[in-house]
Amino acid sequence: MGLRSVVGAHWRVILLVILVGVALVALFVPGGLLPQDEFAGGGNESADAGASPTNLAYGLGLDGGTRISAPVVGTTAEELEIEPDRAGEVEATLEDELGVDSANVSVQFHQDSGFHTAELFVDDVSHEEFAAALRAAGVDATEGDVRDGVTQSTRDSIIRTIETKINEAGLSGGRVSQSSAPNGQYYIVTEVPDRTPAELRTLLSERGIVEVRAHYPDGEGGQTNETVLEQGDFAGVDPAAYNEQNGHHVPVSVSEEAAPEFQAAMNEYGFTGPGVGQCGFGEPGTDGQNYCLLTIVDGEVVDAHSMGPDLAGPMRSGEWVEDPQFVMLAPSQTEAQALSVNLRAGSLRAPLDFENDRTFSVEPALAEQFKLFSLVTGVLSVLTVSGVVYLRYADRRVAGPMVVTALAEVVILLGFAAAIRMPLDLSHVAGFIAVVGTGVDDLIIIADEVMEEGDVNSRRVFASRFRKAFWVIGAAAATTIIAMAPLAVLSLGDLRGFAIITILGVLIGVFVTRPAYGDILRYLLTGE
CATH class of the missing domain: 1.20.1640.10 (Multidrug efflux transporter AcrB transmembrane domain)
Incomplete structure (x- = not known):
């Protein structure tokens, strides 16, 4: 034969x-059949590569770790008739009427339905108050148009952000998904091996909203703050690093659109002139004399540093915009790593409700x-x-x-x-x-x-x-x-x-x- x-x-x-x-x-x-980086976050490769004789990845029951299921904090008003050019105006009115910041308000147009949707990412505003604020913005809305929860697009954005967060943080084997309860409430389910509930909850509770504020003299003996860079202004973010000159820091680059405005602000506010090296943020007797760049994460100052001469020179001459890079300092390796993760992952569209979460963990x-x-x-x-x-x-x-x-x-x-x-x-x-x-x-x-x-x-x-x-x-x-x-x-x-x-x-x-x-x-x- x-x-x-x-x-x-x-x-x-x-x-x-x-x-x-x-x-x-x-x-x-x-390495298996394909390179490891083809499956970012899909297994425990980094942790188990040298310990396990196989390429198998293990979940919580066989590797230990934590699963947290938490609903999203938010209220939604749907099918709103808003002129496209008024969406920003409506958002600003909602912020003023309800006393919330811009990160907690969203007005989006949905092409498939032809209507706008307004979302509010706080838990202390009633349906009636939300509807009243919409009416104050010139939108025909009633309490019946408002429901608890957020839209699917918001949940999808949160899942993508959390996936990036756990991958950037080196938590290999983590998974993020969505589940629903019989009452119609949706949960964001996050599983991470080899982490305690407290560690995972800390990671998920950080909204990750990063901005850079200029803290400089107001000309009347006091200080003023001005936001000069927001999360979307960064074009590239490197991993956290350390050297003797800068200490713990995160190298970043600014987008071509935001770099000219940032450079102009630094020159206008005096950071490239009398403000070079002049930062005593929080030190007694320095009010009215500080020129500090404040790194703000979720509304809290994580670091304050001055403009160095190596950065001030190119900004003063206008050359910096050709290669818009600098380093953001942090007081410790942990905070530098968290800053890098937040910048690369982006901010959570809405916070999670940990008062109604469900936690499962295995030692x-x-x-x-x-x-x-x-x-x-x-x-x-x-x-x-x-x-x-x-x-x-x-x-x-x-x-x-x-x-x-x-x-x-x-x-x-x-x-x-x-x-x-x-x-x-x-x-x-x-x-x-x-x-x-x-x-x-x-x-x-x-x-x-x-x-x-x-x-x-x-x-x-x-x-x-x-x-x-x-x-x-x-x-x-x-x-x-x-x-x-x-x-x-x-x-x-x-x-x-x-x-x-x-x-x-x-x-x-x-x-x-x-x-x-x-x-x-x-x-x-x-x-x-």
């Missing part, structure tokens, strides 16, 4: 071997026990299934390939999880065990149908019997997928992981492992 004939007769087995080989590469070869030591017990349970399930199958058939030609094929299915699933950096949790482990059980059930159906009516003496007889068995397996697989599909789609916590693994296992079984087992069994029984 030629090579082409062999491949044609056993291509399903060859496909199974190839997939198992690819899965083993994804599991054990450092790393307990997670290690879960990991060990999961491995022991998996091994015991395989040994038990192998023993039962052998007792049922007492024929190694039937039982041996059955167990090997079922294990190959699990290896392919594990390789897939490693390739996409899926953080495995206890629910996924339950799914793997279910896959082993349902997989062997299907293989038993094949063996029983093929061997029930006596010896198989030809390839044609085997194919006929195998086809009958495969119809039963296909129908069972379709039923399983239909039953599990809602669990895989809906936000039902750990049940989702169980459903996803089960569905993937069924699909791999129907299209790969069951046909491959049929080819192996046909060869062993008929020699063809």
